[in-house]
Amino acid sequence: MEEAKICPVCGGKVTAKNRKYCSPKCSKEGYRRRQAKYSIEKYHKDKRIKEDGKPKEERPIEALARKAREAGMSYGQYVALEYAKIRRG
Numbered sequence: 001m002e003e004a005k006i007c008p009v010c011g012g013k014v015t016a017k018n019r020k021y022c023s024p025k026c027s028k029e030g031y032r033r034r035q036a037k038y039s040i041e042k043y044h045k046d047k048r049i050k051e052d053g054k055p056k057e058e059r060p061i062e063a064l065a066r067k068a069r070e071a072g073m074s075y076g077q078y079v080a081l082e083y084a085k086i087r088r089g
């Protein structure tokens with residue numbers, strides 16, 4: 001029994017073997033969507049990198065990582081130091 005594949009673009013049955021899409025048209029559309037998705041992900045990634053260092057949207061873990069970098073330490077070293085401070089507190 002052959003496994004019936006479903007076209008991710010139109011939801012139609014893919015009859016051709018070794019094909020992901022039911023038709024060249026859907027293949028093209030699928031490719032376009034993949035590219036669009038990739039672009040969006042890349043955009044957000046770049047945006048995050050650009051926004052890195054802004055305290056406004058910084059998460060606590062990111063703040064710690066940044067402080068560690070600024071202190072010339074690794075994240076682990078910095079956290080260990082912070083814990084040591086708290087313990088001595």
Ligand SMILES: [Zn+2]
Nearest residue numbers: 007010022026
């Ligand atoms: Zn299709």
